[in-house]
Amino acid sequence: PAAASHATPPSASESAAPPQDELKRVAAHRAVELVESGMVLGLGTGSTAAHALDRIGDLLRCGVLRDIVGIPTSEWAAARAAAAGIPLSDLNAHPVVDLSIDGADEVDPALNLVKGRGGSLLREKMVEGASRRFVVIVDDSKLVPRLGASGLAVPVEVIPFGYALTLRRLHKLFHGVPGFNLKLRTASVNAKASTFEEDGFELEPFVTDNKNYIVDLFFEEGIHGDLNLISDEILRITGVVEHGMFLGLASSVIVARKDGVVVMDK
Numbered sequence: 001p002a003a004a005s006h007a008t009p010p011s012a013s014e015s016a017a018p019p020q021d022e023l024k025r026v027a028a029h030r031a032v033e034l035v036e037s038g039m040v041l042g043l044g045t046g047s048t049a050a051h052a053l054d055r056i057g058d059l060l061r062c063g064v065l066r067d068i069v070g071i072p073t074s075e076w077a078a079a080r081a082a083a084a085g086i087p088l089s090d091l092n093a094h095p096v097v098d099l100s101i102d103g104a105d106e107v108d109p110a111l112n113l114v115k116g117r118g119g120s121l122l123r124e125k126m127v128e129g130a131s132r133r134f135v136v137i138v139d140d141s142k143l144v145p146r147l148g149a150s151g152l153a154v155p156v157e158v159i160p161f162g163y164a165l166t167l168r169r170l171h172k173l174f175h176g177v178p179g180f181n182l183k184l185r186t187a188s189v190n191a192k193a194s195t196f197e198e199d200g201f202e203l204e205p206f207v208t209d210n211k212n213y214i215v216d217l218f219f220e221e222g223i224h225g226d227l228n229l230i231s232d233e234i235l236r237i238t239g240v241v242e243h244g245m246f247l248g249l250a251s252s253v254i255v256a257r258k259d260g261v262v263v264m265d266k
């Protein structure tokens with residue numbers, strides 16, 4: 001299990017019961033302190049990562065940082081980073097990334113993650129897996145005793161071709177697990193979510209940056225069992241591209257709490 005270390009008391013501006021977005025900002029800014037001029041950076045996706053992108057942009061603008069190259073983990077991150085003035089490149093030109101900073105949906109005590117609520121899990125896993133150091137930034141609502149326990153989805157990216165068959169195979173894999181359910185992610189909150197049924201699906205799927213679909217897995221009681229084994233079993237299903245469990249990838253997790261920041265190191 002990861003060791004929690006160096007809890008830091010909040011500054012005066014952080015001490016007045018900050019709302020969740022302020023905690024995200026605090027975690028992000030702490031992570032950006034690790035950025036050095038000349039680094040190749042993996043740029044995360046989501047509302048927490050947004051604070052990091054904006055901060056890196058500010059530090060570039062005022063000359064504290066120079067010669068940064070950013071590798072975005074999504075089209076969203078590319079647009080946000082470009083707006084912040086961060087020069088961009090890709091994994092082909094920079095197959096080794098010095099430091100990635102990104103949020104997460106869940107963090108377990110061993111620093112395993114669930115990511116992909118924003119649908120960017122594939123590019124995130126590619127960029128973060130190519131990183132010398134991957135620093136996760138979260139507020140403390142993301143800490144869970146085991147993955148899946150928050151009730152949020154564990155996403156699986158699948159190719160559109162034959163997706164209903166892939167969904168059935170995922171359903172079969174977890175058949176009998178108490179409280180298990182799965183849904184094809186839909187494109188809009190107004191669209192009716194599709195639940196698994198023998199006789200058909202509502203169509204209007206969410207489409208990822210890679211033109212794939214997402215199947216969201218739900219585990220009422222969290223995922224029990226060997227996560228690496230479960231990962232292998234999901235990835236063995238033809239039609240599955242990747243899943244949102246990030247096992248052993250995080251180097252450290254910066255957790256912002258109302259009473260200060262805690263850094264969990266691997």
Ligand code: 5RP
Nearest residue numbers: 046047048103115116118120
């Ligand atoms: C996107 C992600 C995000 O990092 C994750 O969903 C956390 O987002 P937020 O910081 O907005 O809570 O994995 O695919």
